[in-house]
Every structure is written in structure tokens, then in C-alpha cells.
């Protein structure tokens with residue numbers, strides 16, 4: 001058949017046999033699951049055996065980009081990776097942005113399926129019709145920035161997914177970076193690539209994506225473009241990037257930490273650190289940062305960051321650290337080595353507590369523990385190269401907890417992944433709640449919900465946001481029936497729809513970040529999808545495809561023995577968090593009600609109920625599996 005939007009082609013790479021072949025996209029699967037995230041999960045469900053070792057040859061890496069990727073649709077940048085992740089043992093997905101997906105589509109492919117293990121280090125080159133497994137011996141051992149620079153010099157205007165030394169050394173919390181700036185694969189995708197001797201994937205596409213109804217597409221595009229052009233906050237987004245949504249300086253100030261507040265202020269960012277902003281192809285709301293750090297020897301460090309807020313939020317317990325310099329240096333090191341800086345920060349915060357309590361000592365860890373940059377650099381290197389105490393840290397939270405039994409409560413995590421958003425600081429919105437129920441562990445898929453940024457939205461604004469996300473009106477009653485009336489919204493019920501909305505966006509290839517997804521609604525993305533693909537899909541079809549995708553993801557993890565027993569609020573959340581000189585309690589989204597373990601449990605019950613899942617097991621019921629035609633996957 002003639003594909004539009006989709007290319008209809010999948011690249012299959014068998015590294016055991018050093019073989020590449022192409023297969024065709026299945027039209028029925030595309031209709032039932034959508035592209036991007038949806039088809040990635042379906043392809044995986046057909047291939048994966050349960051209970052395999054994530055770092056064995058039996059694991060697969062599936063990379064995909066949805067039907068809107070490769071067009072000029074604003075924010076159509078998403079690349080999705082699915083695999084079984086070593087940090088938690090869950091079958092899961094990761095998403096990144098920048099130009100890889102765009103190039104993959106323009107080269108003529110929707111997906112790549114990689115299996116087996118190469119005998120020696122290789123990288124995969126996809127350049128239009130030319131697909132080749134190339135020798136990577138000269139780039140193996142190099143950091144991600146150097147790897148990207150070498151490959152992008154050799155294959156101008158290409159997109160890269162590359163790993164650093166942490167991935168090569170199979171560190172559980174290593175990741176890949178897309179185009180050296182967008183994080184891809186928290187939970188160990190770097191190690192999975194390393195286990196396959198796969199240093200990088202390069203995509204370079206010089207064709208174009210065929211659009212079914214160009215006139216209709218142009219009409220929708222022009223409308224979108226005008227709205228974005230006239231968006232009153234566009235300039236401040238351009239100026240501040242993600243710092244606009246999360247003003248870290250103000251957070252520190254509220255916590256009484258004046259010195260840190262100053263170091264993370266907008267003024268310091270704009271006057272001393274920001275060099276320029278970069279964006280994904282097609283995105284007029286670019287938010288990636290290139291920072292310029294003046295060093296003591298008068299040289300400049302150019303640092304690429306998915307956002308300035310990442311280094312600003314790291315290592316909050318390391319009080320000896322200077323934020324506008326040393327935290328950025330540490331973040332730069334993590335990026336270059338391909339380490340998940342969030343996990344590194346969480347492990348270090350935890351170890352600092354263990355040292356304070358005398359559980360960790362210089363004698364049993366071999367480390368002189370100071371909360372300063374020298375210690376930090378030393379630990380990052382120990383983890384990357386799995387040396388001495390770094391060997392334990394390289395296997396993440398579960399290993400550390402196993403090693404120092406009974407000390408897990410001070411390290412909030414879900415299924416072995418550290419918490420990204422602590423609701424004691426931010427209140428319990430969908431993003432915070434979603435960390436508990438995401439199959440991957442503490443991971444977030446609810447970028448499009450009205451609780452995504454800030455507090456204080458009115459009920460009317462909430463309702464209009466729900467309509468935009470395509471939440472059926474019959475669900476409003478449950479969403480507005482929380483365990484206690486003063487909580488106003490039921491974040492458990494709402495999370496189900498936030499996940500569905502995220503799945504729709506990610507299956508189409510659209511970015512879920514608030515500054516871009518605010519211009520989209522279920523109705524408008526359905527029109528875009530139909531104009532691009534020529535399909536006659538309804539909004540309800542897209543919503544059901546998203547629900548089917550999420551249920552299939554859950555079924556795959558059921559086979560990995562995950563269930564409600566693993567969806568657990570970290571115990572630490574029920575104790576106040578000391579931040580600066582203040583204490584913060586776990587409160588509902590509007591900050592009125594203390595969330596007790598009983599309320600947390602009720603919210604979980606409501607989440608499973610809203611999904612049509614069994615409240616005891618936390619897994620899809622037979623009836624739901626039948627309804628979504630997923631019987632062949634159990």
C-alpha cells in the first residue's frame with residue numbers, strides 16, 4: 001500500500017549474524033496502536049520473551065518515530081525507544097527529541113529493531129537506502145560529545161543516538177543522548193546498547209515525508225503557526241527555557257537558601273551562563289540550553305543541557321557545592337560519560353546520609369566523603385568505570401539497598417528508580433502520582449495534564465483542559481470526586497487520562513512539554529493525523545489505540561511479575577522533607593490536605609478502577625483485555 005506520514009518500513013538488524021533486512025509495517029497494527037510509542041510496544045510484544053536478562057543477547061532495542069515526525073508540524077520531534085531496562089527489570093519505553101527521529105523518517109523508516117550482540121564495537125549507519133553496520137573501534141571509549149562530533153562531522157546534518165563510557169561499561173543507570181543534548185533511556189538504555197557493542201546509531205535522511213492532503217495540512221499548520229506566533233509568553237519561554245516553568249532560584253529562596261537562590265537565579269542564568277538556545281527540528285518553542293562556563297584557567301566550557309534546571313536541581317544535599325559552576329561541571333561529566341545525572345544525584349544524597357549515620361565509612365567504602373566537587377568528580381568516575389565502591393553504585397538503588405539492608409526509606413524510589421519529582425515540594429499532581437504507577441518505575445508520562453505546571457488553576461480551566469485532552473465528559477464526575485472533598489480533584493483518576501493523552505502525543509510523534517502541547521488538543525491532532533496519513537481515524541479511535549497501548553505495556557510487565565505490590569508510595573514521602581531550613585509535607589495538588597498512607601491507597605484504588613483494572617493485583621482484568629482485543633498477549 002501507499003503510505004503517507006508513515007514510511008511503512010522497518011529496519012531489522014541482527015547483530016549476532018551481522019545481517020540487516022527490511023520488513024513492512026502492518027496496516028492493521030498501525031490502525032490499532034498508532035505509530036511511535038504504540039507500534040513500538042506492539043512490535044516488542046510480538047518479539048520479547050518474558051524474564052530475559054536485559055543485558056543479554058536476547059534483549060531487543062526498538063526505536064521508532066511517529067507519523068508526524070519528519071513533517072513541519074511544530075514539536076513533532078519524538079523518538080521512542082523500547083527495551084527491557086536493567087535498572088528495574090521492567091519492559092518499558094524512553095523518549096527523546098532533537099533530530100534523530102526526523103532523520104530516520106526522512107531516510108525512509110518508521111522503526112529499527114536491533115537484536116543480538118556484535119562481536120566487536122560497531123555503530124549503525126542509516127543514510128537513506130544505505131544501511132550499514134560500521135566499525136566503531138576508533139570511537140569506542142570516547143565520551144558522548146566527542147562521539148557525536150566525530151560522527152556528525154563525517155555524516156553532516158545527521159542525527160545521532162550515542163553512548164559514553166558508562167554505557168560501554170554496562171552501568172545500570174547509563175543512558176544515551178540524542179544529538180549530544182537530549183537524554184534518551186533513563187533506566188539503562190546506555191548499558192543495553194553497550195551490552196550489544198553498539199556505540200551509536202546514526203540517521204541521515206535526505207528525502208521527504210509524503211502528505212496525503214497537503215492543502216488541509218497547510219491550513220491546519222498555518223492556524224497553529226499563527227497561534228504560536230501570537231502566544232504572549234513566547235518571548236519569555238525563548239529567554240528562560242524550562243527555567244520559566246520551574247524557577248529554581250525562587251524555590252531555594254522560599255526554603256531560606258539565599259546563597260543557592262542567588263546562584264540559580266534568572267539573572268545569573270541570563271548574564272553568566274546562557275550562550276544560546278537550541279530547538280528540535282520544527283519546534284518554535286526551543287528549550288534546550290547551550291551554556292558557557294568560564295573556568296578558573298580562563299578557558300570556556302561549552303555545556304549542552306536538555307535544560308538548565310537539571311544541573312540546578314542536582315545535588316541539593318551537597319551543601320559544599322557551588323551551583324552556578326560546580327553543579328554544571330558535574331552535570332557535564334555525567335552527560336559526557338552517559339550517566340543518568342538524576343540517579344547519580346539521588347545515590348550521592350543517600351550516601352551522604354549513610355556517612356552521616358556512620359553506616360558508610362572511609363573503611364568500608366574506601367572514600368573520604370566530603371560534600372564537595374572533588375568527592376563528586378571522584379564518585380562519578382568510580383561509577384562510570386565500576387571501580388571499588390563505584391561497582392555497587394553502578395547497579396543503582398536496588399544494589400545499594402541490598403548491600404546496606406534496611407536503609408531504603410531515606411532514598412525515595414519506585415521499583416528501584418529514584419523519584420524525579422518529589423510531591424512534598426511540588427504537591428501531588430499527576431506527574432508526581434504517575435511515578436508510582438508507571439510500569440518502568442519512577443518515570444513520568446503525564447506531561448499534558450493541567451497539574452503539569454504550577455498550582456492554583458480554577459475548576460473551569462481544569463475542565464477546558466480536560467476537553468482539550470479529550471477526556472470523555474462522563475469521567476469528569478470521578479475526577480472531581482477525591483477521597484476527601486477539600487482535595488477537589490482525584491489525581492488517581494486523572495492520571496489515567498493524562499497517560500492516555502501522553503500516549504496519543506507520543507504515538508503521533510509530538511512533544512508533550514507544556515509549552516508546545518498547549519497548542520494541541522485531541523480534536524486538532526486527529527485532524528492533523530488524517531490530513532497527513534489520509535486515514536479516516538476518529539478521536540475516539542486514537543484514544544482507544546492509546547488505551548490499548550498502555551494496557552499491552554502493562555500486560556508485558558505482568559509477565560515480568562510486576563503487580564500492585566510494586567506500585568508503592570515511598571515511605572519517606574509520608575515524613576516531612578527538609579529543604580533548606582524549611583520542612584515540607586506531602587499535600588494534595590491544591591495544598592490543603594495531608595496525604596496519609598490511607599489516602600494514597602485510596603488514590604491507587606481509584607486509578608486502577610478508572611483504568612478498568614483489578615484493584616487487588618493492579619493489573620488489567622479479563623474484561624478489559626477482551627474489550628481491547630488483547631487476548632492473544634496473555
Ligand code: SF4
Nearest residue numbers: 075280283286287511
Ligand atoms: S519543547 Fe523542547 S523538547 Fe519539545 S520539541 Fe520543542 S525543543 Fe524539542
